[in-house]
Amino acid sequence: MTRRLLLSYLALALLVLAGLEIPLGYVYARGETSRAAQNVERDAAMLAEVAEEDIEKGQLDELPDVAGDYAERTGGRVVVTDKQGVVLADSDPAGRTGISIAAEPDIARALTNQSTVATTTDGNGDDVVSATMPGTSGTTIRGTLRLTYPMDQVTARVHRIWGALALVGACVLAAVALVAFSMARWITRPLRTLEAATAQLADGQLAHPPDATTGPPELRRLAASFTQTATRLHQLLKAQQAFASEASHQLRTPLTALRLRLENFEPHLDPRAHPSLDEAVGEVERLGRMVQGLLALARLENAATTPEPVDLDAVLSDRVAMWESLAAEQYVGLDITGPPAGWVWAIPGALEQVVDNLVANALRVSPAGTAITLHRVPGGELHVLDQGPGMNAADRERAFDRFWRASDSHHDGTGLGLPIVRHLIDASGGTITLHPAPGTGLDAAIRLRPVTRRRPHGNRMSRSAAAPAR
Numbered sequence: 001m002t003r004r005l006l007l008s009y010l011a012l013a014l015l016v017l018a019g020l021e022i023p024l025g026y027v028y029a030r031g032e033t034s035r036a037a038q039n040v041e042r043d044a045a046m047l048a049e050v051a052e053e054d055i056e057k058g059q060l061d062e063l064p065d066v067a068g069d070y071a072e073r074t075g076g077r078v079v080v081t082d083k084q085g086v087v088l089a090d091s092d093p094a095g096r097t098g099i100s101i102a103a104e105p106d107i108a109r110a111l112t113n114q115s116t117v118a119t120t121t122d123g124n125g126d127d128v129v130s131a132t133m134p135g136t137s138g139t140t141i142r143g144t145l146r147l148t149y150p151m152d153q154v155t156a157r158v159h160r161i162w163g164a165l166a167l168v169g170a171c172v173l174a175a176v177a178l179v180a181f182s183m184a185r186w187i188t189r190p191l192r193t194l195e196a197a198t199a200q201l202a203d204g205q206l207a208h209p210p211d212a213t214t215g216p217p218e219l220r221r222l223a224a225s226f227t228q229t230a231t232r233l234h235q236l237l238k239a240q241q242a243f244a245s246e247a248s249h250q251l252r253t254p255l256t257a258l259r260l261r262l263e264n265f266e267p268h269l270d271p272r273a274h275p276s277l278d279e280a281v282g283e284v285e286r287l288g289r290m291v292q293g294l295l296a297l298a299r300l301e302n303a304a305t306t307p308e309p310v311d312l313d314a315v316l317s318d319r320v321a322m323w324e325s326l327a328a329e330q331y332v333g334l335d336i337t338g339p340p341a342g343w344v345w346a347i348p349g350a351l352e353q354v355v356d357n358l359v360a361n362a363l364r365v366s367p368a369g370t371a372i373t374l375h376r377v378p379g380g381e382l383h384v385l386d387q388g389p390g391m392n393a394a395d396r397e398r399a400f401d402r403f404w405r406a407s408d409s410h411h412d413g414t415g416l417g418l419p420i421v422r423h424l425i426d427a428s429g430g431t432i433t434l435h436p437a438p439g440t441g442l443d444a445a446i447r448l449r450p451v452t453r454r455r456p457h458g459n460r461m462s463r464s465a466a467a468p469a470r
Helices: 002-057 060-074 105-111 152-202 217-268 271-302 312-329 350-365 393-398 417-427
Strands: 077-082 087-090 116-121 127-137 140-150 308-311 333-337 343-346 371-377 381-385 431-436 442-447
Touching: 002 060, 002 077, 002 116, 002 127, 002 140, 002 152, 060 077, 060 087, 105 116, 105 127, 105 140, 127 152, 152 217, 217 271, 308 312, 312 333, 312 350, 312 371, 343 350, 350 371, 350 381, 350 417, 350 442, 417 431
Parallel strands: 333 371
Antiparallel strands: 077 087, 077 140, 116 127, 127 140, 308 343, 371 381, 381 442, 431 442
């Protein structure tokens, strides 16, 4: 924004300077040309009187001296003719005398007692101011005089003034740029601190509030309002996280006590009531797992959310080694296929929890004799495929909603496993989608950002993976 403000100030200053200096330079150039024409006309008139007097007295030998002296002093060219238009004197050494130039327009007009002043070009193609005057005494025309003056000196003076105007404009623009830069920095300082504060708030904390003491009043008020809003939002989030965490902790103890009391009732109940008691104990256990899932979500929201390089292949090997024995008890295979996936970006501990949750969900619905496949794709992609009943399109659309369970579900899940997985994947900068697996079952496709730089030294993966929420 500082650059845009600076450019706008400079554009406005340039427009003002152009509106002032271009007309000024144009007027000066016209004035110089006009003054040069007037001077040439005046000198031509005076020289014509001198030439007419010499011609009248018959002192023709004086004419070359008059023309030569003037040409030497001023750099102009003087041509004198008699009343028939025959050249009597020419200050140009290359000029010829004794020839008639009466047919030339300016000489022809002078022979009819009319003067001519104009800007033309000479034989070399250079611009000159030409003044042709009749040499008269009363109404008697005794000759003509043509005075041409080169425009190079006038042009040089015009160029000098244009250069001076350009230099003044550049100095003004430099001064405007300095003042505009200072002003733009002053205006945008609150915006820069506000941008930094917004980035901090996006990371979950506001260590350095935006500066509300400098800049325009509107931006100071905006910075103050942002600080107030961010502080209030931070307090609300902390209160919400504290409530979820504390409520989960507080609920675990009474739930455990309730389960024990229900189990203690078993010897004293009629055998016909045992199925109902088992269902009640099962619901208490499910409620306990739900509380555990809520506690896990609360911990995730308070955990670091800065992705780090993680070796996906090492994570898969570790988690498969942990789940193999449990899968074998249920006669379900657990395989890793595909080429190595390499290193990906993920928050610490995220991949472990993601794999645990997806494998636990797949194992819960996998029939005996089937297999769960963790298929790797180069570029940070992982597919977890099972051979269970799968999900229809509507169920796959809602599967990531908290506490949602399929209407035909007969397992004891809490509806928090997939929401936790999505939260971890989103925080890691990736995506997760559900698709039908080939044949039957479900395909959970995870796409994470691959690490394109050199492989980091050591394994930076966190080993503190939480237990999967079932």
